[in-house]
Amino acid sequence: MATLDCDVVVVGLGNAAQAAAASAHEAGAKVIVLEKAPEKKRGGNTWFSHGAQFRHYHNGIPDVKPLLPHVPESEWEKIDLPPYTKDDFYADIMRVTRGRSVPELAELLVNESYPTVRWMRESGIQWEILYTDAKPEGGRFRWHHGSSFIHSKDGGAGLVDMWHRILQSKGIEVRYENGAVRFITDEKNAVRGVVVQTPEGLAEIRCKGRIVAADRAGCDLIVAQGIEAGGHVRGKIGLLALLGQVLPAVRVPVVAAGGIGTGRAMAAALASGASAVRVGTRFVAAEESDAHPSYVKKLISAEAKDTVLTEAFSANWPNAPHRVLRSSLEAAQKLQGDVVGERAYAWEPNVRVPVPRFTSLVPLKTHTGEIDAMPHWAGESVEGVTKIQPARDIVRELAGEAEELLRRWSAPSGNGRRPNHP
Ligand SMILES: Cc1cc2nc3c(=O)[nH]c(=O)nc-3n(C[C@H](O)[C@H](O)[C@H](O)COP(=O)(O)OP(=O)(O)OC[C@H]3O[C@@H](n4cnc5c(N)ncnc54)[C@H](O)[C@@H]3O)c2cc1C
Numbered sequence: 001m002a003t004l005d006c007d008v009v010v011v012g013l014g015n016a017a018q019a020a021a022a023s024a025h026e027a028g029a030k031v032i033v034l035e036k037a038p039e040k041k042r043g044g045n046t047w048f049s050h051g052a053q054f055r056h057y058h059n060g061i062p063d064v065k066p067l068l069p070h071v072p073e074s075e076w077e078k079i080d081l082p083p084y085t086k087d088d089f090y091a092d093i094m095r096v097t098r099g100r101s102v103p104e105l106a107e108l109l110v111n112e113s114y115p116t117v118r119w120m121r122e123s124g125i126q127w128e129i130l131y132t133d134a135k136p137e138g139g140r141f142r143w144h145h146g147s148s149f150i151h152s153k154d155g156g157a158g159l160v161d162m163w164h165r166i167l168q169s170k171g172i173e174v175r176y177e178n179g180a181v182r183f184i185t186d187e188k189n190a191v192r193g194v195v196v197q198t199p200e201g202l203a204e205i206r207c208k209g210r211i212v213a214a215d216r217a218g219c220d221l222i223v224a225q226g227i228e229a230g231g232h233v234r235g236k237i238g239l240l241a242l243l244g245q246v247l248p249a250v251r252v253p254v255v256a257a258g259g260i261g262t263g264r265a266m267a268a269a270l271a272s273g274a275s276a277v278r279v280g281t282r283f284v285a286a287e288e289s290d291a292h293p294s295y296v297k298k299l300i301s302a303e304a305k306d307t308v309l310t311e312a313f314s315a316n317w318p319n320a321p322h323r324v325l326r327s328s329l330e331a332a333q334k335l336q337g338d339v340v341g342e343r344a345y346a347w348e349p350n351v352r353v354p355v356p357r358f359t360s361l362v363p364l365k366t367h368t369g370e371i372d373a374m375p376h377w378a379g380e381s382v383e384g385v386t387k388i389q390p391a392r393d394i395v396r397e398l399a400g401e402a403e404e405l406l407r408r409w410s411a412p413s414g415n416g417r418r419p420n421h422p
């Protein structure tokens, strides 16, 4: 087995790992970074974090100015940014987690938040002002107390690229397609290295320290999403063809998603071998849903052919295909201007913020303005949306119908088995 030596081995290549590698290098360590994915898929979840917003404590403009040296004085004059103190940040964490956060970890996160974004800036990460979180008022922009003020240039993909250039400039070695398999420990159980699966076989990286900034290598289940799905769509082919590829290739349970709006479609997915189904569009019309009534009404009257796969609603999240009702795409294309309406923060219903045209946010009950021109996410399953129902009834209806059909389909022939289309 090949063996390599270094001071610090970093596992993963998302934001956490890239920052850790840069920091360890700054401290004088020889660093090796291991990334399971091939180079063209680098960046982990960080790449997908389209907003790439970084919340941190600050005392208003004097603290955020050093993060944004390219912003001219004339722009600062139009900005109102109330301070967001450590106490505010800590209280928000505890409020949204209903007190379940570990106090020591929450405190660490809060205390290090501002030094970290400053250090990232000094390391070469470029920040931008997050105007989508601002409320325009008489030619000025006001940030509501606690809303994020900065995001990384060009979102998550930009963050990954900037870190990549920084690591390259420091000469830090990144080994792609190198997945950490297990730790090497000494007689005192201290970690002394990592066993790595490389394209050439297993290798050992011996080190003095290690930073694990990666998720677990395995997973408990896989969601196979077909191209019929509503909302953001990663699928490239139809669900049944996809299940045909995925099921024989994996051992964990597979959950089928995309185009399942009826018990019949659910039964078909289960009969194909899926362990469960994941349903999106049907639940937009649940009583419990926060979707705007006009969006729900459009879903109820739509058919599968009324949906379209597009990348148009990508103002805040580029290169992310999604399926919407065609009518919402056409309405957005017809509209002039950059703003289509206003929305409220979930945590602060009285604060209104603009909704940019072609943003990916679906219209909720609190949205106002040109609702029809906001993305109406919908899968081909929209056919199954015929009325507003409690979520419980949707689940019962889907499961009941699917069970009944599966029972009927599996009955011995000659025993009332689907003469026509029951
Ligand atoms: C749509 C979306 C929007 C988001 N928006 C925001 C936002 O605005 N602000 C925010 O703070 N957060 C946001 N998040 C969350 C944020 O993306 C994650 O919290 C963050 O990216 C986690 O970073 P990470 O470095 O810990 O992990 P990741 O970025 O997931 O990196 C883990 C890396 O480890 C690699 N890996 C896994 N196992 C191994 C192994 N065995 N060996 C070697 N490598 C391995 C993976 O391939 C991956 O590259 C968003 C997430 C999503 C999906």
Ligand SMILES: Cc1cc2nc3c(=O)[nH]c(=O)nc-3n(C[C@H](O)[C@H](O)[C@H](O)COP(=O)(O)O)c2cc1C
Pocket: 225, 228, 229, 230, 231, 232, 257, 258, 259, 260, 261, 278, 279, 280, 281, 282, 284, 362, 377, 378, 379, 380, 381, 382
């Ligand atoms: C309104 C809406 C919101 C969605 N939000 C998410 C999300 O936040 N994360 C996610 O992984 N999938 C999301 N999806 C996709 C679903 O998880 C699922 O893959 C898809 O809805 C299945 O297709 P269907 O809509 O035809 O049922 C969303 C779908 C819709 C319709």
